[in-house]
Amino acid sequence: MKLTINKNSAKWMQLPRDVLVGHGVLEEIGDVCRDLKMKGNALIVTGSTTKNIAGKRVSNLLESAGCSAETVLTCKATTEDVEKVVEKALEVKANFLLGVGSGRSIDLAKLASTRLELPFISVPTAASHDGIASSRASIVDNGRSTSAEAQAPIAVIADTEIISAAPFRFLAAGCGDIISNYTAVLDWELASRLRNEYFGAYAAALSRMAARVIIECADSIKPEHETSARLVVKALVSNGVAMSIAGSSRPASGSEHMFSHALDKIAPKPALHGEQCGVGTIMMMYLHGGNWQEIREALKKIGAPVTAEELGIEDKYIIEALLHAHSIRPERYTILGSGLNPSAAEKVARITKVIN
Ligand SMILES: NC(=O)C1=CN([C@@H]2O[C@H](COP(=O)(O)OP(=O)(O)OC[C@H]3O[C@@H](n4cnc5c(N)ncnc54)[C@H](OP(=O)(O)O)[C@@H]3O)[C@@H](O)[C@H]2O)C=CC1
Ligand SMILES: O=C(CO)COP(=O)(O)O
Ligand SMILES: [Zn+2]
Incomplete structure (x- = not known):
């Protein structure tokens, strides 16, 4: 039995x-x-x-x-x-x-x-x-x-x-958590190619779709608009479904989430989870050689933070989190591989204008 x-x-x-x-x-x-x-x-x-x-x-x-x-x-x-x-x-x-x-x-x-x-x-x-x-x-x-x-x-x-x-900051953070699907799926594909990890095409497509919808609607996501809240909540629910279909958080959490988890450990006063994930997505998209400017623009239009200053976190903690991120979930292979060196970490943060 x-x-x-x-x-x-x-x-x-x-x-x-x-x-x-x-x-x-x-x-x-x-x-x-x-x-x-x-x-x-x-x-x-x-x-x-x-x-x-x-x-x-x-x-x-x-x-x-x-x-x-x-x-x-x-x-x-x-x-x-x-x-x-x-x-x-x-x-x-x-x-x-x-x-x-x-x-x-x-x-x-x-x-x-x-x-x-x-x-x-x-x-x-x-x-x-x-x-x-x-x-x-x-x-x-x-x-x-x-x-x-x-x-x-x-x-x-x-x-x-x-x-x-609720303060608009929360809704903007939710958008960051959804937009981060882009780099999460890129990391998942990489892990599938380099580590032969299971990759779920359907969960990945669902996850990408939610991120695309938020990026395409970035202009219309506004404070106190209940329609904005409805759109974002539906995308968040859809992300939960993608994770259930995948049997892991892979479709919604990759290197950008590891950066956010590292900040939670390192920064004296971390920002919201979704805010940190959004900024992480800009930098990880740069590392993937993708269109990080598109991510940055969408987050800016929505009113989510795109710099260390807007996160309320000192530059030095951003660099430290970038250096530490790969060790947060060593079992989760991402673009961070076995880690960045200090000059590469500073370069990604500067080029993507997260620090200046
Ligand atoms: N399980 C999963 O799949 C996922 C889990 N997470 C996790 O969720 C957490 C992030 O959640 P998040 O809610 O962003 O942050 P927190 O859980 O850190 O909560 C942030 C704060 O927001 C306050 N708050 C909530 N609603 C309102 C409101 N309407 N008005 C004013 N204040 C409000 C809370 O108050 P109060 O003090 O009353 O709680 C709390 O102090 C992280 O721990 C993250 O790892 C994130 C994504 C996916
Ligand atoms: O935050 C999440 C997805 O958005 C949950 O993922 P992790 O806890 O696996 O990073
Ligand atoms: Zn998240």
Whole structure:
């Protein structure tokens, strides 16, 4: 008899069942629970800011729908934090979990619910990252950035009224996370050619398409336009689907993500994940010999950072992150190969105008 389910299998693509994107969809959370036969005790995983933006409302709405709701506040996305959420879920005898807020809260709810074999609902309050619907969780384990296998959310409730009211910086960061698909796929192709790594043509095409849509619509992505939020959220959900189809974060994470993870470790005050990935994409596209100017122009039009100064990070940390990036995920082969030397790192950052 088979006792464990191997969802790690390349044949197993797990996708969300209900995806709601639109104005005021948060109000439908009770209906989503009824649709998915989810009842009993809910554990809301949220942050100190996002609790006030959506966490409390989710709690009230769930209670009106006949569930009981407890809340656990998040701080970082580390293995220890996952453990804290697991413990809280056991304490309150949770029947399901919700990640309400930032990428961190969603990743913690995702991984804790996976460990507990309970369903979870993703309720983003900003369109700043593509973990909204993915079956991966980016967790820091013993100081190392890891991409953990996890379940996909059973439902995604992306209320564009809330998302478009968030500071525009978040939406611009989400665009950076999507545009980074270009270099992620180039790295994946390289790994397939040089390391005979599995390459999924369909996931790669889906991933490229999302990046193309954002670049082509760069002129029309504007603050407080709910249509902009809707477009970006759909591309972020599509990225999650690409990762599930690939069975890894390969279609959406390559050398530019390794640069961002390195900055998270090195910079005293890192910028948003998607902002750093966008700047990383400009530099990695240069290393690939591609059209880095197109990436830079699109990010500029959107209003995302394209320089160290705009990231609020000193030049020296950009260089250090470039030198360190290849060692972040040594198993993930990218254009960075076995690493840049200091003069090459400085050259790429200067030529692409990230530093001056
Ligand atoms: N699993 C996956 O596939 C992926 C995971 N990620 C991960 O997600 C994280 C990045 O997520 P991201 O959300 O960009 O950043 P963070 O998780 O670092 O959150 C940034 C901050 O934004 C705040 N915030 C969220 N929504 C709003 C809002 N509407 N108004 C004001 N403030 C708000 C949060 O508040 P609060 O303090 O309340 O949380 C938090 O302080 C990284 O850890 C990254 O590695 C990224 C891509 C894919
Ligand atoms: O951020 C991600 C995709 O955008 C997740 O990828 P990693 O954690 O594997 O870098
Ligand atoms: Zn990302």
